[in-house]
Amino acid sequence: MTKYFQPEIECADPAELKKIQSEKLVKQVWHVWNNVPYYRAKMEAKGVTPEDIHGVEDLHKLPFLSKADLKEAYPYGLMGCPRKDVVRIHSTSGTTGKRVIAFYTKEDLDMWSDCTARAIMAAGGDENDVVQVCYGYGLFTGGSGLNDGSHKVGCMTLPMSSGNTERQLQFMVDLGATILCCTPSYAAYLGESIKEAGIRDKIQLKAGIFGAEAWSEEMRRDIQNSLGIKAYDIYGLTELTGPGVSFECEEQSGMHINEDHFVAEIIDPETEEVLPEGSVGELVFTSLDKIGFPMIRYRTRDICVLHREKCSCGRTFIKMGKPMGRSDDMLIIKGVNVFPSQIEAVLLEEGFPANYQIIVDRVNNSDTLEVQVEMTPELFSDNLGKISDVEKQLIGSLKAMLGIYAKVRLVAPKSIARSEGKAVRVIDKRKI
Numbered sequence: 001m002t003k004y005f006q007p008e009i010e011c012a013d014p015a016e017l018k019k020i021q022s023e024k025l026v027k028q029v030w031h032v033w034n035n036v037p038y039y040r041a042k043m044e045a046k047g048v049t050p051e052d053i054h055g056v057e058d059l060h061k062l063p064f065l066s067k068a069d070l071k072e073a074y075p076y077g078l079m080g081c082p083r084k085d086v087v088r089i090h091s092t093s094g095t096t097g098k099r100v101i102a103f104y105t106k107e108d109l110d111m112w113s114d115c116t117a118r119a120i121m122a123a124g125g126d127e128n129d130v131v132q133v134c135y136g137y138g139l140f141t142g143g144s145g146l147n148d149g150s151h152k153v154g155c156m157t158l159p160m161s162s163g164n165t166e167r168q169l170q171f172m173v174d175l176g177a178t179i180l181c182c183t184p185s186y187a188a189y190l191g192e193s194i195k196e197a198g199i200r201d202k203i204q205l206k207a208g209i210f211g212a213e214a215w216s217e218e219m220r221r222d223i224q225n226s227l228g229i230k231a232y233d234i235y236g237l238t239e240l241t242g243p244g245v246s247f248e249c250e251e252q253s254g255m256h257i258n259e260d261h262f263v264a265e266i267i268d269p270e271t272e273e274v275l276p277e278g279s280v281g282e283l284v285f286t287s288l289d290k291i292g293f294p295m296i297r298y299r300t301r302d303i304c305v306l307h308r309e310k311c312s313c314g315r316t317f318i319k320m321g322k323p324m325g326r327s328d329d330m331l332i333i334k335g336v337n338v339f340p341s342q343i344e345a346v347l348l349e350e351g352f353p354a355n356y357q358i359i360v361d362r363v364n365n366s367d368t369l370e371v372q373v374e375m376t377p378e379l380f381s382d383n384l385g386k387i388s389d390v391e392k393q394l395i396g397s398l399k400a401m402l403g404i405y406a407k408v409r410l411v412a413p414k415s416i417a418r419s420e421g422k423a424v425r426v427i428d429k430r431k432i
Protein backbone atom coordinates (compact mmCIF):
# COMPACT_ATOMS: atom_id res chain seq x y z
CA MET A 1 0.00 0.00 0.00
CA THR A 2 1.29 3.45 -0.87
CA LYS A 3 2.48 5.39 2.15
CA TYR A 4 2.80 9.16 2.39
CA PHE A 5 4.38 11.42 4.97
CA GLN A 6 2.25 14.47 4.08
CA PRO A 7 -0.49 13.22 1.73
CA GLU A 8 -2.37 16.54 1.68
CA ILE A 9 0.55 18.21 -0.06
CA GLU A 10 2.15 15.23 -1.86
CA CYS A 11 -1.17 14.50 -3.61
CA ALA A 12 -2.45 18.09 -3.79
CA ASP A 13 -4.44 19.32 -6.73
CA PRO A 14 -1.93 20.77 -9.27
CA ALA A 15 -3.78 24.13 -9.34
CA GLU A 16 -3.58 24.34 -5.54
CA LEU A 17 0.12 23.46 -5.68
CA LYS A 18 0.76 26.22 -8.22
CA LYS A 19 -1.03 28.70 -5.96
CA ILE A 20 1.17 27.67 -3.00
CA GLN A 21 4.29 28.00 -5.17
CA SER A 22 3.30 31.45 -6.39
CA GLU A 23 2.56 32.77 -2.91
CA LYS A 24 5.84 31.39 -1.59
CA LEU A 25 7.82 32.74 -4.56
CA VAL A 26 6.56 36.29 -4.06
CA LYS A 27 7.50 36.10 -0.37
CA GLN A 28 10.89 34.55 -1.13
CA VAL A 29 11.82 37.23 -3.69
CA TRP A 30 11.06 39.94 -1.13
CA HIS A 31 13.09 38.02 1.46
CA VAL A 32 16.09 37.87 -0.83
CA TRP A 33 15.71 41.50 -1.98
CA ASN A 34 15.76 42.63 1.64
CA ASN A 35 18.42 40.27 2.98
CA VAL A 36 20.84 39.25 0.22
CA PRO A 37 22.52 42.34 -1.28
CA TYR A 38 24.47 40.14 -3.72
CA TYR A 39 21.29 38.87 -5.39
CA ARG A 40 19.53 42.22 -5.11
CA ALA A 41 22.37 43.74 -7.16
CA LYS A 42 21.85 41.03 -9.81
CA MET A 43 18.11 41.87 -9.91
CA GLU A 44 18.86 45.57 -10.19
CA ALA A 45 21.31 44.91 -13.02
CA LYS A 46 18.52 43.03 -14.86
CA GLY A 47 16.02 45.82 -14.12
CA VAL A 48 13.67 43.64 -12.10
CA THR A 49 12.21 44.36 -8.66
CA PRO A 50 10.00 42.24 -6.37
CA GLU A 51 6.97 44.23 -7.63
CA ASP A 52 7.44 42.50 -11.00
CA ILE A 53 6.98 39.05 -9.50
CA HIS A 54 3.37 37.98 -8.99
CA GLY A 55 3.72 34.22 -9.29
CA VAL A 56 5.69 31.32 -10.83
CA GLU A 57 4.79 32.56 -14.32
CA ASP A 58 7.16 35.49 -13.62
CA LEU A 59 10.09 33.31 -12.58
CA HIS A 60 11.75 33.76 -16.00
CA LYS A 61 12.21 37.48 -15.27
CA LEU A 62 14.67 36.76 -12.47
CA PRO A 63 18.44 36.43 -12.93
CA PHE A 64 20.20 33.06 -12.65
CA LEU A 65 22.62 32.09 -9.93
CA SER A 66 25.58 29.95 -10.91
CA LYS A 67 28.45 28.17 -9.21
CA ALA A 68 30.59 31.18 -10.17
CA ASP A 69 28.27 33.44 -8.13
CA LEU A 70 28.59 31.11 -5.17
CA LYS A 71 32.37 31.30 -5.45
CA GLU A 72 32.32 35.06 -5.71
CA ALA A 73 30.00 35.47 -2.74
CA TYR A 74 31.92 32.93 -0.60
CA PRO A 75 31.52 32.45 2.31
CA TYR A 76 28.73 34.70 3.64
CA GLY A 77 27.59 36.69 0.58
CA LEU A 78 24.47 34.62 -0.10
CA MET A 79 23.43 34.02 3.51
CA GLY A 80 19.79 35.04 3.84
CA CYS A 81 19.48 35.80 7.53
CA PRO A 82 21.47 37.10 10.51
CA ARG A 83 24.21 34.68 11.57
CA LYS A 84 22.55 34.17 14.95
CA ASP A 85 19.61 32.43 13.18
CA VAL A 86 21.86 29.88 11.47
CA VAL A 87 22.10 26.58 13.34
CA ARG A 88 23.97 24.34 10.86
CA ILE A 89 26.18 24.40 7.80
CA HIS A 90 26.96 21.79 5.18
CA SER A 91 29.50 21.89 2.43
CA THR A 92 30.24 20.24 -0.90
CA SER A 93 32.88 17.60 -1.34
CA GLY A 94 34.58 19.56 -4.15
CA THR A 95 38.30 19.00 -4.25
CA THR A 96 39.16 22.01 -6.37
CA GLY A 97 38.53 25.68 -5.74
CA LYS A 98 36.30 27.05 -3.04
CA ARG A 99 33.71 24.75 -1.58
CA VAL A 100 30.06 25.66 -1.46
CA ILE A 101 28.95 26.39 2.10
CA ALA A 102 25.19 26.28 2.72
CA PHE A 103 23.51 27.71 5.82
CA TYR A 104 20.44 26.33 7.57
CA THR A 105 18.06 27.84 10.08
CA LYS A 106 15.94 25.63 12.36
CA GLU A 107 13.02 26.06 9.93
CA ASP A 108 15.24 25.03 7.00
CA LEU A 109 16.25 21.82 8.78
CA ASP A 110 12.61 21.09 9.56
CA MET A 111 11.63 21.56 5.90
CA TRP A 112 14.56 19.41 4.72
CA SER A 113 13.71 16.52 7.03
CA ASP A 114 10.09 16.64 5.79
CA CYS A 115 11.52 16.09 2.31
CA THR A 116 13.63 13.08 3.29
CA ALA A 117 10.79 11.67 5.42
CA ARG A 118 8.61 11.76 2.28
CA ALA A 119 11.34 9.85 0.42
CA ILE A 120 11.59 7.17 3.12
CA MET A 121 7.82 6.64 3.21
CA ALA A 122 7.68 6.58 -0.61
CA ALA A 123 10.17 3.68 -0.38
CA GLY A 124 7.70 1.87 1.89
CA GLY A 125 9.20 2.97 5.22
CA ASP A 126 7.31 3.51 8.47
CA GLU A 127 7.98 3.42 12.20
CA ASN A 128 8.54 -0.37 12.09
CA ASP A 129 11.62 0.03 9.95
CA VAL A 130 15.30 -0.05 10.81
CA VAL A 131 17.10 2.45 8.59
CA GLN A 132 20.83 2.02 8.08
CA VAL A 133 22.36 5.30 6.93
CA CYS A 134 25.79 4.76 5.39
CA TYR A 135 26.05 8.09 3.63
CA GLY A 136 28.83 10.15 5.17
CA TYR A 137 27.91 12.29 8.17
CA GLY A 138 29.59 15.65 8.68
CA LEU A 139 29.95 18.32 6.05
CA PHE A 140 28.36 16.07 3.40
CA THR A 141 24.56 16.34 3.41
CA GLY A 142 23.78 12.66 2.79
CA GLY A 143 24.13 11.31 6.34
CA SER A 144 22.29 13.92 8.36
CA GLY A 145 19.69 14.49 5.63
CA LEU A 146 18.42 10.92 5.68
CA ASN A 147 19.07 10.58 9.40
CA ASP A 148 16.68 13.42 10.25
CA GLY A 149 14.00 12.22 7.82
CA SER A 150 14.24 8.75 9.34
CA HIS A 151 13.72 10.25 12.83
CA LYS A 152 10.66 12.12 11.57
CA VAL A 153 9.10 8.93 10.21
CA GLY A 154 9.91 7.29 13.55
CA CYS A 155 12.23 4.59 12.21
CA MET A 156 15.01 3.13 14.31
CA THR A 157 17.97 4.88 12.73
CA LEU A 158 21.49 3.45 12.53
CA PRO A 159 23.82 6.46 12.01
CA MET A 160 26.63 4.34 10.55
CA SER A 161 28.22 6.95 8.26
CA SER A 162 30.37 5.64 5.40
CA GLY A 163 33.07 3.00 5.40
CA ASN A 164 34.03 0.07 7.63
CA THR A 165 32.15 -2.48 5.56
CA GLU A 166 32.63 -5.30 8.06
CA ARG A 167 30.91 -3.26 10.77
CA GLN A 168 28.14 -2.22 8.34
CA LEU A 169 27.37 -5.88 7.64
CA GLN A 170 27.49 -6.82 11.31
CA PHE A 171 24.93 -4.13 12.25
CA MET A 172 22.83 -4.91 9.19
CA VAL A 173 22.54 -8.55 10.25
CA ASP A 174 22.42 -8.17 14.05
CA LEU A 175 19.87 -5.33 14.11
CA GLY A 176 17.85 -6.49 11.11
CA ALA A 177 18.18 -3.36 8.99
CA THR A 178 15.28 -3.10 6.53
CA ILE A 179 16.13 0.09 4.59
CA LEU A 180 19.62 0.91 3.36
CA CYS A 181 20.69 4.47 2.49
CA CYS A 182 24.02 4.97 0.68
CA THR A 183 25.50 5.76 -2.72
CA PRO A 184 24.61 3.24 -5.43
CA SER A 185 28.30 2.39 -5.89
CA TYR A 186 28.58 1.52 -2.19
CA ALA A 187 25.34 -0.48 -2.38
CA ALA A 188 26.89 -2.50 -5.22
CA TYR A 189 29.99 -3.08 -3.12
CA LEU A 190 27.90 -4.13 -0.11
CA GLY A 191 26.12 -6.58 -2.43
CA GLU A 192 29.48 -8.09 -3.45
CA SER A 193 30.64 -8.28 0.17
CA ILE A 194 27.40 -9.97 1.30
CA LYS A 195 27.80 -12.57 -1.42
CA GLU A 196 31.42 -13.18 -0.47
CA ALA A 197 30.58 -13.50 3.22
CA GLY A 198 27.74 -15.92 2.35
CA ILE A 199 25.26 -14.02 4.53
CA ARG A 200 22.55 -13.19 2.00
CA ASP A 201 19.99 -15.30 3.94
CA LYS A 202 20.71 -13.30 7.11
CA ILE A 203 19.88 -9.94 5.49
CA GLN A 204 16.40 -8.48 6.08
CA LEU A 205 16.68 -5.46 3.78
CA LYS A 206 13.59 -4.68 1.69
CA ALA A 207 14.45 -1.30 0.20
CA GLY A 208 17.37 0.98 -0.57
CA ILE A 209 17.45 4.76 -1.08
CA PHE A 210 20.41 5.49 -3.30
CA GLY A 211 21.65 8.74 -4.78
CA ALA A 212 24.34 11.43 -4.76
CA GLU A 213 25.80 10.13 -8.04
CA ALA A 214 24.59 9.02 -11.44
CA TRP A 215 23.53 5.39 -11.77
CA SER A 216 21.89 3.55 -14.59
CA GLU A 217 18.81 1.32 -14.79
CA GLU A 218 21.16 -1.60 -15.37
CA MET A 219 22.94 -0.81 -12.12
CA ARG A 220 19.56 -0.64 -10.37
CA ARG A 221 18.75 -4.12 -11.65
CA ASP A 222 22.09 -5.50 -10.41
CA ILE A 223 21.75 -3.95 -6.94
CA GLN A 224 18.14 -5.13 -6.61
CA ASN A 225 19.24 -8.68 -7.46
CA SER A 226 22.33 -8.77 -5.27
CA LEU A 227 20.61 -7.30 -2.19
CA GLY A 228 17.12 -8.72 -2.81
CA ILE A 229 15.52 -5.28 -2.44
CA LYS A 230 13.65 -2.57 -4.33
CA ALA A 231 16.10 0.26 -5.08
CA TYR A 232 14.82 3.85 -5.07
CA ASP A 233 16.61 6.86 -6.47
CA ILE A 234 16.98 10.09 -4.48
CA TYR A 235 18.39 13.38 -5.74
CA GLY A 236 19.58 16.59 -4.19
CA LEU A 237 22.43 19.01 -3.89
CA THR A 238 24.05 20.93 -1.07
CA GLU A 239 23.02 24.30 -2.49
CA LEU A 240 19.33 23.31 -2.09
CA THR A 241 19.50 21.42 1.27
CA GLY A 242 20.91 18.02 0.21
CA PRO A 243 19.14 14.69 -0.49
CA GLY A 244 15.36 14.86 -0.90
CA VAL A 245 14.93 17.64 -3.42
CA SER A 246 13.30 14.80 -5.34
CA PHE A 247 12.65 11.12 -4.64
CA GLU A 248 11.29 8.03 -6.31
CA CYS A 249 8.04 6.26 -5.52
CA GLU A 250 7.12 2.61 -6.08
CA GLU A 251 6.69 3.25 -9.83
CA GLN A 252 10.49 3.73 -10.12
CA SER A 253 10.06 5.91 -13.17
CA GLY A 254 11.55 9.26 -12.25
CA MET A 255 11.84 11.28 -9.08
CA HIS A 256 8.98 13.44 -7.73
CA ILE A 257 10.26 16.95 -7.02
CA ASN A 258 9.08 18.37 -3.70
CA GLU A 259 7.30 21.16 -5.51
CA ASP A 260 5.97 22.92 -2.44
CA HIS A 261 9.61 23.74 -1.62
CA PHE A 262 11.40 23.78 -5.00
CA VAL A 263 10.40 24.96 -8.47
CA ALA A 264 12.25 23.31 -11.35
CA GLU A 265 12.94 24.66 -14.82
CA ILE A 266 14.84 23.18 -17.76
CA ILE A 267 16.99 25.56 -19.78
CA ASP A 268 19.26 25.40 -22.77
CA PRO A 269 22.70 25.66 -21.10
CA GLU A 270 24.09 27.72 -23.97
CA THR A 271 21.30 30.24 -24.62
CA GLU A 272 19.72 30.12 -21.11
CA GLU A 273 16.32 29.92 -22.81
CA VAL A 274 13.61 28.10 -20.82
CA LEU A 275 12.65 24.88 -22.64
CA PRO A 276 9.23 23.22 -22.70
CA GLU A 277 8.46 20.23 -20.49
CA GLY A 278 9.89 17.04 -21.95
CA SER A 279 13.03 18.73 -23.35
CA VAL A 280 16.52 17.68 -22.37
CA GLY A 281 18.45 20.52 -20.79
CA GLU A 282 20.04 21.92 -17.66
CA LEU A 283 18.02 21.71 -14.47
CA VAL A 284 17.49 25.00 -12.65
CA PHE A 285 15.99 25.21 -9.18
CA THR A 286 14.44 27.92 -7.06
CA SER A 287 14.05 27.23 -3.35
CA LEU A 288 10.70 28.65 -2.29
CA ASP A 289 11.04 28.82 1.46
CA LYS A 290 14.66 28.31 2.46
CA ILE A 291 15.74 31.16 4.71
CA GLY A 292 19.42 30.61 5.54
CA PHE A 293 20.65 30.04 1.98
CA PRO A 294 17.91 30.96 -0.48
CA MET A 295 18.65 29.99 -4.07
CA ILE A 296 16.80 31.65 -6.92
CA ARG A 297 17.14 30.09 -10.38
CA TYR A 298 20.24 28.14 -9.40
CA ARG A 299 21.88 26.44 -12.37
CA THR A 300 22.65 22.90 -11.22
CA ARG A 301 24.62 21.84 -14.32
CA ASP A 302 22.69 18.55 -14.19
CA ILE A 303 21.30 17.52 -17.57
CA CYS A 304 17.83 16.18 -17.19
CA VAL A 305 14.19 15.95 -18.40
CA LEU A 306 11.01 16.93 -16.52
CA HIS A 307 7.71 15.21 -17.11
CA ARG A 308 4.35 15.77 -15.47
CA GLU A 309 2.03 12.84 -15.91
CA LYS A 310 -0.38 11.02 -13.66
CA CYS A 311 1.57 8.71 -11.37
CA SER A 312 0.04 5.50 -10.04
CA CYS A 313 1.33 6.40 -6.54
CA GLY A 314 -1.12 9.30 -6.39
CA ARG A 315 1.51 12.01 -5.98
CA THR A 316 0.99 15.04 -8.19
CA PHE A 317 4.54 16.44 -7.96
CA ILE A 318 6.31 16.71 -11.31
CA LYS A 319 8.97 14.06 -11.97
CA MET A 320 12.56 14.46 -13.14
CA GLY A 321 14.30 11.68 -15.03
CA LYS A 322 17.63 10.34 -13.87
CA PRO A 323 20.23 13.04 -14.43
CA MET A 324 22.04 12.00 -17.61
CA GLY A 325 25.26 13.55 -16.45
CA ARG A 326 26.47 17.03 -15.64
CA SER A 327 27.09 19.58 -18.32
CA ASP A 328 30.43 20.22 -16.65
CA ASP A 329 31.21 16.47 -16.26
CA MET A 330 30.48 15.90 -19.88
CA LEU A 331 33.61 14.73 -21.62
CA ILE A 332 34.33 16.13 -25.03
CA ILE A 333 36.42 13.56 -26.82
CA LYS A 334 37.48 14.35 -30.37
CA GLY A 335 34.60 16.83 -30.38
CA VAL A 336 32.02 14.23 -29.36
CA ASN A 337 30.03 14.68 -26.14
CA VAL A 338 30.41 11.62 -23.95
CA PHE A 339 28.68 11.05 -20.62
CA PRO A 340 30.20 8.48 -18.24
CA SER A 341 26.67 7.15 -17.65
CA GLN A 342 26.51 6.01 -21.28
CA ILE A 343 29.65 3.93 -20.80
CA GLU A 344 28.29 2.46 -17.57
CA ALA A 345 25.05 1.46 -19.28
CA VAL A 346 26.99 -0.49 -21.96
CA LEU A 347 29.18 -2.27 -19.41
CA LEU A 348 26.24 -3.36 -17.27
CA GLU A 349 24.25 -4.39 -20.33
CA GLU A 350 27.19 -6.65 -21.31
CA GLY A 351 27.14 -8.29 -17.89
CA PHE A 352 30.00 -6.50 -16.14
CA PRO A 353 29.66 -5.20 -12.59
CA ALA A 354 29.94 -1.41 -12.23
CA ASN A 355 33.64 -1.43 -11.39
CA TYR A 356 35.31 0.59 -14.07
CA GLN A 357 37.43 3.62 -14.68
CA ILE A 358 37.48 5.96 -17.67
CA ILE A 359 40.84 7.40 -18.62
CA VAL A 360 40.99 10.28 -21.05
CA ASP A 361 44.28 11.58 -22.39
CA ARG A 362 45.72 13.52 -25.29
CA VAL A 363 48.42 11.82 -27.38
CA ASN A 364 49.98 13.62 -30.36
CA ASN A 365 47.26 16.29 -30.12
CA SER A 366 44.53 13.72 -30.38
CA ASP A 367 42.14 12.72 -27.59
CA THR A 368 42.18 9.12 -26.41
CA LEU A 369 39.56 7.26 -24.40
CA GLU A 370 40.31 4.12 -22.46
CA VAL A 371 37.82 2.16 -20.39
CA GLN A 372 39.28 -0.14 -17.77
CA VAL A 373 36.79 -2.77 -16.70
CA GLU A 374 37.09 -5.43 -14.04
CA MET A 375 36.66 -8.95 -15.30
CA THR A 376 34.28 -11.28 -13.56
CA PRO A 377 36.19 -14.07 -11.70
CA GLU A 378 34.85 -16.59 -14.27
CA LEU A 379 36.25 -14.64 -17.21
CA PHE A 380 39.53 -14.04 -15.36
CA SER A 381 40.16 -17.77 -15.11
CA ASP A 382 39.39 -18.27 -18.81
CA ASN A 383 41.94 -18.37 -21.62
CA LEU A 384 43.46 -15.24 -23.15
CA GLY A 385 41.64 -15.71 -26.44
CA LYS A 386 38.26 -15.40 -24.73
CA ILE A 387 39.39 -12.23 -22.95
CA SER A 388 40.44 -10.68 -26.21
CA ASP A 389 37.07 -11.64 -27.81
CA VAL A 390 35.21 -9.97 -24.95
CA GLU A 391 37.35 -6.83 -25.31
CA LYS A 392 36.50 -6.68 -29.02
CA GLN A 393 32.82 -7.08 -28.30
CA LEU A 394 32.88 -4.27 -25.72
CA ILE A 395 34.73 -1.99 -28.15
CA GLY A 396 31.93 -2.61 -30.68
CA SER A 397 29.14 -1.93 -28.20
CA LEU A 398 30.83 1.25 -26.93
CA LYS A 399 31.32 2.46 -30.50
CA ALA A 400 27.62 1.87 -31.19
CA MET A 401 26.64 3.89 -28.09
CA LEU A 402 29.19 6.72 -28.25
CA GLY A 403 29.99 6.96 -31.93
CA ILE A 404 33.73 6.95 -31.23
CA TYR A 405 36.44 4.37 -30.55
CA ALA A 406 37.23 3.55 -26.95
CA LYS A 407 40.11 1.28 -26.06
CA VAL A 408 38.96 -1.38 -23.62
CA ARG A 409 41.28 -2.98 -21.09
CA LEU A 410 39.96 -5.83 -18.98
CA VAL A 411 41.70 -5.84 -15.61
CA ALA A 412 41.81 -8.36 -12.77
CA PRO A 413 38.84 -8.66 -10.39
CA LYS A 414 39.09 -6.25 -7.41
CA SER A 415 41.95 -4.25 -8.96
CA ILE A 416 39.90 -1.01 -9.20
CA ALA A 417 39.54 0.78 -5.85
CA ARG A 418 36.03 0.58 -4.32
CA SER A 419 34.33 3.73 -3.11
CA GLU A 420 32.51 4.26 0.15
CA GLY A 421 31.01 7.56 -0.98
CA LYS A 422 30.77 9.01 -4.47
CA ALA A 423 32.77 6.89 -6.91
CA VAL A 424 35.56 8.54 -8.94
CA ARG A 425 34.98 7.10 -12.40
CA VAL A 426 36.86 9.50 -14.67
CA ILE A 427 40.53 10.40 -14.79
CA ASP A 428 41.00 13.15 -17.34
CA LYS A 429 44.75 13.43 -17.80
CA ARG A 430 44.25 16.35 -20.19
CA LYS A 431 43.41 18.48 -17.15
CA ILE A 432 46.34 17.36 -14.99
Ligand code: DLL
Binding pocket: 092, 093, 135, 141, 142, 210, 211, 212, 213, 214, 215, 233, 234, 235, 236, 237, 238, 239, 242, 243, 244, 300, 302, 322, 323, 326
Ligand atom coordinates in the same frame (compact mmCIF):
# COMPACT_ATOMS: atom_id res chain seq x y z
O1 DLL B 1 25.05 14.52 -3.41
C1 DLL B 1 23.25 15.25 -2.00
C2 DLL B 1 22.74 13.85 -1.90
C3 DLL B 1 23.15 13.05 -0.87
C4 DLL B 1 21.82 13.38 -2.84
C5 DLL B 1 22.65 11.75 -0.75
C6 DLL B 1 21.31 12.10 -2.73
C7 DLL B 1 21.73 11.29 -1.69
P1 DLL B 1 26.27 17.26 -3.50
O2 DLL B 1 27.43 16.58 -2.90
O3 DLL B 1 26.18 18.74 -3.39
O4 DLL B 1 24.94 16.74 -2.86
O5 DLL B 1 26.20 16.84 -5.02
C8 DLL B 1 25.14 17.23 -5.84
O6 DLL B 1 25.32 15.18 -7.12
O7 DLL B 1 24.14 18.16 -8.69
C9 DLL B 1 24.18 15.75 -9.10
O8 DLL B 1 25.15 16.03 -10.09
C10 DLL B 1 24.66 14.59 -8.24
N1 DLL B 1 23.53 13.78 -7.77
C11 DLL B 1 22.90 13.85 -6.59
N2 DLL B 1 21.91 12.92 -6.54
C12 DLL B 1 21.92 12.27 -7.74
C13 DLL B 1 21.17 11.20 -8.31
C14 DLL B 1 24.50 15.43 -2.82
N3 DLL B 1 20.19 10.58 -7.67
C15 DLL B 1 25.29 16.61 -7.22
N4 DLL B 1 21.48 10.82 -9.58
C16 DLL B 1 24.08 16.88 -8.10
C17 DLL B 1 22.47 11.42 -10.28
C18 DLL B 1 22.96 12.83 -8.52
N5 DLL B 1 23.23 12.41 -9.78
